[in-house]
Amino acid sequence: MKPMTEEHxxxxxxxxxxxxxxxFDIAEQEIGTGRLxxxxxxxxxxxxxxxxxxxxxxxxxxxxxPLPLGFDKxxxxxxxxxxxxxxxxxxxxxxxxxxxxxxxxxxALLAELGAEVWSVEIVEEFAxxxxxxxxxxxxxxxxxxxxxxxxxWAEHGPFDKILVTAAARETPRPLIDQLKPGGRIVLPLGxxxxxxxxxxxxxxxxxxxxxxxxMPVRFTQLETAI
Numbered sequence: 001m002k003p004m005t006e007e008h009x010x011x012x013x014x015x016x017x018x019x020x021x022x023x024f025d026i027a028e029q030e031i032g033t034g035r036l037x038x039x040x041x042x043x044x045x046x047x048x049x050x051x052x053x054x055x056x057x058x059x060x061x062x063x064x065x066p067l068p069l070g071f072d073k074x075x076x077x078x079x080x081x082x083x084x085x086x087x088x089x090x091x092x093x094x095x096x097x098x099x100x101x102x103x104x105x106x107x108a109l110l111a112e113l114g115a116e117v118w119s120v121e122i123v124e125e126f127a128x129x130x131x132x133x134x135x136x137x138x139x140x141x142x143x144x145x146x147x148x149x150x151x152x153w154a155e156h157g158p159f160d161k162i163l164v165t166a167a168a169r170e171t172p173r174p175l176i177d178q179l180k181p182g183g184r185i186v187l188p189l190g191x192x193x194x195x196x197x198x199x200x201x202x203x204x205x206x207x208x209x210x211x212x213x214x215m216p217v218r219f220t221q222l223e224t225a226i
Contacts, residue, residue: 004059009050012062016078017044019064023079024086030215031083040085043112049078051137052105052130071123073220075102076165080198080217081109087186087200087214088161090115097157097178099149099187099222100165104130104142110163111139118142118156120149122223150224152178159183166222167196171211181205189213192221 021036028034036044050061053075057067066074075081085106090096092114098107101121107130110117119142121127127146134142145153149164150172157178164175164187175185183203189211190196197213204210 009048009062013045013049016049016062016064017041020044020079020082023064024083027215031086033086036082037086039113040082040090040109043109044078044082047105047108047112048137049105051133052103052108054103069102069126071126073100073102073123073126075105076219081106081165083214084163084165084186084198085109085113087198088163088184090161094160095156095158097153097159097162097175098165099152099163099175101130101144102126102165104134104139104144106163106165107142107144108134108137108139111142115161116141118153118159119144120147120153121145122147122149148224150174150222154178161185162187164188164222165219167192167219168222171201171209172222176201176203176209179203181207188217188219 025034050058053061053067066077090113094115096110096115096117098119101119107117107119124146127144131144152174158180160183162185167188185201188196189199195216198215198217200212202210
């Protein structure tokens, strides 16, 4: 069998984005929009997702399914990952904190959208791999550290947006404290091993916190350091 070429991968990536388009159209009522932001769509077409999964799974990278990364972690289904960034409403120059780097795919999308990205990963092996992979595909400016994501990264806050790629029973207080007024957090809320609710948590200018549930999802639980 011939090896996959960049042309093949670009076609698969386009098919992935077309599938995401279909999901957005079907879920328009829940999401609040029936189409991807064009800048996000362009980022999804550009960022090589196959570079952010284990090498043996590269051929599966553009299927609309989560993929295992090791250490009982996964990279999210492309639709869900895209939806979370869409709900975040990232704009160029935004200071964005990501909790749960994995191998760096979501961070690459955020960087491609023009955000300044800080990412916290509890698995040390992932942090090193993500740094290397992000640098290799042109996103060396993403800052990554190993640590307990529930505590955020206070020295670089406050942040305009915070993306949490693991579920918590409630929004961690340190993340709320590190969010700018008018900023938002997108995360799955709910107990372990049960259906959670993908939620948008907004800090109002007066300091009040509002949360909106978008749709049911299943994520691994946010790990905290003991």
